[in-house]
Each structure stands twice: as C-alpha cells, then as structure tokens.
Amino acid sequence: MLYGLIVFISYLLIGEFISALLAWPVPGSVLGMLLLFLTLVIRGGVSDSVKQSSQQLLPYLPLFIVPASVGIVNYMDLIQAEGHIILSAMLVSLVLGIPVCGWLAQKAMAKVPTAEKDKTGGA
Amino acid sequence: MLHWNDALNAVWHSPYLGLFLTILSFQLGLWLFRMSAQKPFLHPVMVSVTSVCAVVLITDLSFERYMESAHMISQFLGPVIVALAIPLYENLKALRQYWLPFLLSNVLGGAFTILVAVGMVYGLGASEMSVNSMWTKSITTAFALEVAPQIGGMASVAAAIIMFTGIFGALMAPALFRLCNIHQAPAQGCALGVCAHAVGTAKALEFGGEQGAFAALSMSFMGILCAFSLPFLLGI
Numbered sequence: 001m002l003y004g005l006i007v008f009i010s011y012l013l014i015g016e017f018i019s020a021l022l023a024w025p026v027p028g029s030v031l032g033m034l035l036l037f038l039t040l041v042i043r044g045g046v047s048d049s050v051k052q053s054s055q056q057l058l059p060y061l062p063l064f065i066v067p068a069s070v071g072i073v074n075y076m077d078l079i080q081a082e083g084h085i086i087l088s089a090m091l092v093s094l095v096l097g098i099p100v101c102g103w104l105a106q107k108a109m110a111k112v113p114t115a116e117k118d119k120t121g122g123a
Numbered sequence: 124m125l126h127w128n129d130a131l132n133a134v135w136h137s138p139y140l141g142l143f144l145t146i147l148s149f150q151l152g153l154w155l156f157r158m159s160a161q162k163p164f165l166h167p168v169m170v171s172v173t174s175v176c177a178v179v180l181i182t183d184l185s186f187e188r189y190m191e192s193a194h195m196i197s198q199f200l201g202p203v204i205v206a207l208a209i210p211l212y213e214n215l216k217a218l219r220q221y222w223l224p225f226l227l228s229n230v231l232g233g234a235f236t237i238l239v240a241v242g243m244v245y246g247l248g249a250s251e252m253s254v255n256s257m258w259t260k261s262i263t264t265a266f267a268l269e270v271a272p273q274i275g276g277m278a279s280v281a282a283a284i285i286m287f288t289g290i291f292g293a294l295m296a297p298a299l300f301r302l303c304n305i306h307q308a309p310a311q312g313c314a315l316g317v318c319a320h321a322v323g324t325a326k327a328l329e330f331g332g333e334q335g336a337f338a339a340l341s342m343s344f345m346g347i348l349c350a351f352s353l354p355f356l357l358g359i
Contacts, residue, residue, distance in 0.1 A: 008202040015205070025354030027269035029204040034347060036208035046209055054209040057202070062168045062321070063149045064200045065264045067141070067193035069172045069286065071279030073179045073186050078280065082249045086284060089243035089257065094292050094318055095299070097236025097261075101228045102305035102314035108224035109307055 004053020011036045140184070141192025148174040161329070163293040163322055168264075169286060204265050211343045217336040221309050225337065228313035229344050236318055237261050256280040258353055260288050263320040266346035273354040285320065292319025293326035312337025317345055 015032030018024075024031075040046055072079070079086075134140070152170030159165045179186050218225055241257045256276035259267035264285045271281035296315055305311055311330055315323035316338035327338035 004206070005202060008205040011205045011208075012201045025273045026351055027204075027266075027273070029201040029269060030266060030347060030350040032201075032205040033208045033211075036205055037211055040208060040212040041215075046212060051209055054206040057199075057206050058210070060199070061203050061207075061265060062166075063146070063171075064196055064203055065268060065282065066145050066149060066168060066171045066175065067190060067197045068200075068268045068278050069168065069264065069282040070175045070179065070189065070193075071186060071277075072172070072283045073176050075277065075280055076180075078250065078252060079283075082244075082253050085244055085247045085249045086253055086257070087287070089240045089247070090260065090284065090288050091291060092243055093236045093240035093260070094288065094295055096239055097232065097318045098292065098296055098299045098314045099303040099305065100235050101232030101317045102300065102310040103303065104232050105221075105224040105228035105310035105313045106305060106307050108227045109221060109309060112220055112224070 001053050001056055004050045004057070007036070007050050008032075008053070008057075011039075135184075138192050141189040142195065144175055144178060144189070145171065145193045145196055161325065163290040163326070166286075166290060166322055169290065172282075172286070200265055200268065204269075207265075207343055210339055214336045214340050217309075217333065218340065221337075224309060225313060225340065225344075228310070229317055229341055229348065232313070233261055233317045233345050233348065251275070252277055252280065255357070256284060258357065259349060260284050261317060261320070262346040262349045263342050266350055270350050270353060274357040286322075289319045289322030293322045296323065296326060308333035309337045313341045316341025320345070 011032035012029055013032075014035060015030070016028030018035075019026050019028045019031050148171040149167050151174070152165070152167030155165045155170055156162070156167050175189070178184060179189055237258065237260060240260050241254060244257050245254050252275075255274055256271055258274055259271050259276060259281045262270065262285070264282050267281045267285055268278045270276075271278045292315065296311075296319065300306070300311055300314075305314065308331055312327050312334035315327040315330075315334065319326065320342045324335065324338040324342050328335035
C-alpha cells in the first residue's frame with residue numbers, strides 16, 4: 001500500500017514540477033497520471049505492489065470528491081437563479097450527445113475490416 | 124455534576140467532525156446504493172453530498188469549519204488521479220482494433236455534447252460562472268475539481284453539474300440506445316463514458332465488460348483531453 005502511494009505521490013509531484021516549470025495551466029495530478037501511464041506503456045507492465053495499491057485506493061475515489069462538492073452550499077443563489085437553465089442545457093446535451101457519441105463509434109466500427117474483427121473478436 | 128453543554132460543544136467543535144460526517148454519510152450512501160440495486164439517484168456521492176449540505180445549511184456548522192476538518196480527505200484526490208493511470212493502461216488492449224471509433228466518438232462526440240451544453244447556457248443568458256463551470260461537464264469530477272478553477276469556473280458548481288449529468292445520463296442511456304439502435308458494445312461504452320463519466324461507467328459495467336472497458340477508457344481520455352485543452356483555449 002505505502003509503496004504504491006509513494007509512486008503515485010512522486011508522479012504527482014513530478015507533474016506539479018513540470019506544470020510549474022513550463023507555466024502550464026494543466027493540473028499537476030493529470031500530468032502525473034499521464035506520465036505514469038507513459039511509464040507503464042514503456043515498461044510494458046504494472047508491478048504487483050503498485051497495482052495492489054491502486055486497487056485499494058481507487059474504490060474510494062468518490063469519497064475524495066465529497067468535501068469539495070459540498071462547497072455548492074455557497075452557491076445556492078446561483079442554483080436558484082440559473083438552476084433551470086443549467087438543468088435544461090444538461091438534459092438537451094445528453095439527449096443529443098449520447099446518440100451522437102454512440103452513432104459516431106458505430107459508423108466508424110462498420111469500417112473496421114471484418115477479418116481483423118474476427119481475429120480478436122473473442123478476446 | 125456533569126458538564127453536558129461542554130461535552131456536546133466539544134464534539135460539535137471537534138476537528139474530526141467534518142471528517143466523521145463525510146465518511147459516515149458516504150458509508151450510508153454505499154449501503155443505500157447496494158440495497159437499491161445501484162439506483163443512479165442513490166449514488167454514494169449524491170447521498171453523501173446532499174446529507175452534508177443539509178447539515179451545513181440547517182445547523183450553525185459553516186462550510187469553512189466543515190472544510191477545515193474534511194480537507195484531509197480532499198488531499199487524497201491528487202494521488203488517486205495519478206492511480207487512474209493503472210486501469211487506463213490495463214483497459215488499453217480493448218482499443219487495439221477500435222481505436223478509430225473510440226477517437227471519433229470521444230473527440231467529435233465529446234466536443235459536440237460539450238458545445239451543445241455550453242452554447243445553451245450561454246444562449247439562455249446564464250452568468251459567466253455557470254458558463255465556465257459547464258465546460259467541464261463531460262469529465263469526471265476528480266479531474267473537473269482541478270480543471271474548473273483554471274478556466275474561471277467554480278469547482279463545486281462544476282461538481283454539481285457533473286453529478287447530475289452522470290445520473291441523468293445513466294438513467295436515459297438504455298432508452299436512447301434502443302431508440303437510436305446503438306447496439307454495439309464499444310459504441311455503448313463510449314457514449315456512456317463520454318456523456319456520463321463515472322456514473323455512466325458503472326452503468327456500462329451492468330451492460331457488460333466490454334462496455335465497461337470502453338466507458339472507463341472514454342472517461343479517462345476525456346479527462347486528459349479536457350485538462351490539456353480547456354485551460355489553453357479558455358485560460359484566464
């Protein structure tokens with residue numbers, strides 16, 4: 001658990017370092033995630049201890065976003081005034097967006113050669 | 124002689140109270156979510172945030188005092204975002220032959236759904252704060268909490284938008300799939316991941332493993348894409 005946490009925080013700090021160095025407005029955590037991902041691709045695998053830590057930590061991700069989300073109590077006026085606009089925009093973008101995203105993927109899939117599909121179809 | 128008032132005060136002003144409320148309400152949310160066979164409206168985050176908000180609004184516990192205690196939970200957000208690299212890497216093999224449909228759905232479909240939402244709030248005359256907070260609607264909350272402030276949005280407003288988008292997306296997706304004849308697993312997964320992020324990914328896993336993998340990939344990819352593009356496009 002601790003070993004993985006050290007790896008994650010190291011990449012987080014590297015991400016923050018690079019982001020500050022280049023004066024990029026990109027969050028250090030996201031940059032760190034991308035760097036860890038690239039490391040895994042180059043290494044061609046995940047070590048067991050790092051994988052185990054991620055499996056222990058990731059189920060609690062939803063818990064970690066709760067405190068910041070509670071900050072909405074400071075914006076009750078905004079919700080009261082514009083909640084209906086936000087809600088309708090959200091619903092319209094879903095009703096249009098879900099079919100469009102699915103349709104784009106499905107159209108492009110039809111172009112993938114069948115032979116290739118069969119090769120790995122069961123995998 | 125027992126000091127009831129002092130004792131209750133000590134608990135109410137304890138630096139552990141916010142931490143306790145957060146974990147307690149989240150555990151309650153987990154129970155409700157499991158008992159209800161994972162109804163999206165009883166998502167643990169929804170239950171937890173609503174209960175803590177109620178306590179903050181009703182009692183004299185201010186948000187600032189709550190956050191002083193609960194912020195130690197927030198600090199895990201950074202390391203856990205980095206840890207998302209592992210499932211991203213492990214799901215990668217699902218992309219082998221479907222990388223093009225995946226990219227099209229994420230980049231074009233993602234841009235479409237974001238622009239529709241942002242265009243609508245802007246066109247209906249919402250404040251700059253709402254418009255800016257809408258840009259992050261298609262990325263998972265963990266990412267949005269970090270991206271929203273970079274583009275003049277409000278983290279908590281963005282989080283609320285994302286929570287409801289995820290819930291409504293997961294609720295509406297099955298009907299929309301049937302209506303629009305979207306039956307291929309990768310297409311369903313991409314649509315759920317792009318439009319309904321984390322809640323959508325949970326829903327996708329109910330459809331099947333392949334849907335789940337594509338949803339998880341889409342969720343992470345959209346997060347990375349938006350985190351790298353939005354601050355440069357809209358940066359303040």
